[in-house]
Amino acid sequence: MPKVSKFRDERDEKSVKARLRRSKANFRERNRMSSLNRALDNLREKVPLNPTLATMDLDQNHNQKLSKIETLRLAYNYISALGQSLSWGRRLHFEEMIYILSRGLSQTTVNLLRSRLRFDLDQHLAQSVSSTMLHHM
């Protein structure tokens, strides 16, 4: 067998091995990012704009996912708000809550947050009123 082709074979083999290594690394990277995204989805479920609690009639953005960065910011703000509530020893008022939760978020998300929290508050009030009425019946 001539030398030239032997060298070419070695080079080809090396590049085949390199490509194989790369494609395995890409596969692992995709898995790693996908597990990171699953963790982020779990976090989304825990923040006040929880997508599974979204209400159809609230607005047309109900099915729009919170972005990664906004999910992290909102989660951070939410923890701060809970901490604040704990240190004051009382529930936060609507505007106090909105103020803390909105830090660093886009105007769109803040608007969404406002309507969602207002909706939840109304639901909560309606529930309290009806249970009070039942109690007096």
Next chain:
DNA sequence: TAGGCCATCTGGTCCT
């Protein structure tokens, strides 16, 4: 249409 967001690829670095 510019800008934001995302998934993917890639090469570098560190760790086991």
Next chain:
DNA sequence: AGGACCAGATGGCCTA
């Protein structure tokens, strides 16, 4: 040596 983690580059999609 091979895997995990990371940040930069790139291209596609969507929306204000």
